[in-house]
Amino acid sequence: MKKDSITIPYDEEKLAALRLYLGQKNQSVEQEMVSAVDALYAKAVPSNVREFLDLRSGMEPKAAEKRKRPRPPASDEPAPAPLPESRDSF
Numbered sequence: 001m002k003k004d005s006i007t008i009p010y011d012e013e014k015l016a017a018l019r020l021y022l023g024q025k026n027q028s029v030e031q032e033m034v035s036a037v038d039a040l041y042a043k044a045v046p047s048n049v050r051e052f053l054d055l056r057s058g059m060e061p062k063a064a065e066k067r068k069r070p071r072p073p074a075s076d077e078p079a080p081a082p083l084p085e086s087r088d089s090f
Contacts, residue, residue, distance in 0.1 A: 001053075001057040001059075006037070015029070
């Protein structure tokens, strides 16, 4: 998928400090920003749209997004019978 850039203004001294401390952990501001934007994307964009975009770009959809609804666990016990409706009048 084609990449695009995001530019945001940020305090110069704060950014320098952030780069310094992330560098000590072998991380970069850019890596952390990509992670943050990915998290925002996952939160804001509906899963069916994310799956469509993944399929369109040739990526394998994530296993968690493949699942539509979890199935109830299989049980040897029959499902309980519905309760009879109450005929009380108020």
